[in-house]
Amino acid sequence: MPVTLDYNGKIVFITGGGRGIGLAITTAFARAGATIIITYTSKDPQEVVKKLTEEYKVSIHVYHCPGEDTTRVNEVIDLASKEVGEVDIVVPNAGVSLWRDCIDMSDSELDWIMKTNLYAPITLCRGFVRHWLGMSTSVQSSEDPGKPPAGERVNLNKRILCVSSISGIVNMNPQRQVAYNVSKAGLTMACKSLAGEWAKYGITINSISPGYVATDMIKDPPPGEGREWADKWRKDTPVDRFADASEIGQMVVLMCSTESSSFMTGHDLVIDGGFTTY
Template identity: 50%
Template sequence: MPIVLDFSGKLVLVTGGGRSIGLAIARAIAKAGADVAITYTSQDATPVADKLSKEFGTVCKAFKCEVSDSREVNTMLAAVKESYGREVDIGIANAGITLWKDAHENTDDEFRRIFEVNTFGSYYLARALARSWLGEDIPVGSSTTGRPEAQQLGKQILFVSSISAIVAMTPQRQTAYNASKAAVTMMAKSLAAEWAHLGITVNSISPGYVATDMIANPPNEEAKAWVGEWTKRTPVGRFATAEQIGEFVATLVSDSQGGMGWMTGSDVVIDGGYTLL
């Protein structure tokens, strides 16, 4: 019997969903019938959302949001809820940045920025979602008191981490990125344990090398040489496509196949065997 993904009636939020892996995720989920909200930082993703809507007959909208600013994340989520008239069902924290630079050359601002986007941004989204699902409107900087009572909210959060959370990637130097993604992976596990009694499942995926624009068009000659080395170090001998990651995520979060309705606290590695050796 074929696997059929059906996200009809679901609202899925994908940060950084206007390009690359985020767009592939948004596309795969919209194709399966979900309404999708995507966020962007600088380049307006409204044309991308409009194209998804027309192609798949679902409601896809774009929202500007700097994920490193918790106030913007809170405002964006409120705007999504108002625009669609309902709560998000699945939140996918995908937005992220990288930095190829020797650790001793990182400035304070550079190191901080990597964590602000990759780690803090993922946390801000997860926190905002949980508060919204619990019906709480809490000002930034304040906290709740006491543990929420057990509920069965039936909500999901997925963090897009990286195998850089597991192994120190080489020959590029990216200590800040590796550390930020390691924090994301552990944060997913910690939140999964903390929120399981609420009916919120939290998981992460750790992709290996994906054929994104950065790999197709390396920024310098040194990086061009790295691309060949990365291929050699991946046992299957090739990179994943963004579309493969998108389809994988859609299958993983699908209720129709069990998916994350029961699985929580897991980090799913999809890397062509890179971390085997």
């Protein structure tokens, strides 16, 4: 059976889907015909959503949802499922970074990175899996109705794909970003762990770890030494260029297709132009 990238009739939920890599993922799914739900925290993406809707003739729904606010996340899961339909694919993409020496990092900055990059994707996935199983999205009791009896297998036929980073594999240089590195390493391992835990529910969960992508940060790097860093990153990438965000978006669509992800779970796909080969 050939792999199809036809997502007509499928509903995809993407956090941070209005900018950067998230926008590329949204665009790729829109091109494939999916109905899309995207969340945002600060900048309302209605302008780009309107453009994509007109270009690809698909339905895109937008919800304000700070990922670290678990109460709001659970509300959006329930609300979007009711207003749009039952979600088939979840893509926790939203993330934040901070270049700061650890000894200069405040507690609030550390909390912000960890809650956004690690805690939020885990609670989002937990909320969706509970919803799919007929449980309340929030954890009120381990005995909530809807959970299958111990040992019983079900086939929900759902896909989860988290956007991690090669920063969870290698210590990036020359920038200092220990919190970001740790959060992404944790996210990659969370996907592996949850893949084993949720396989019995017919859910596959994988992650991708992109290398340097030509988003706004690289196209317009910080002043001072930051402008020299971008050149170093490119030189340290064997293919001698940065990825275009569309390359990441298209790979996410491929990885979430019914045929390609029916047996693959717990895998982290590195897309880095060879950066981690050294």
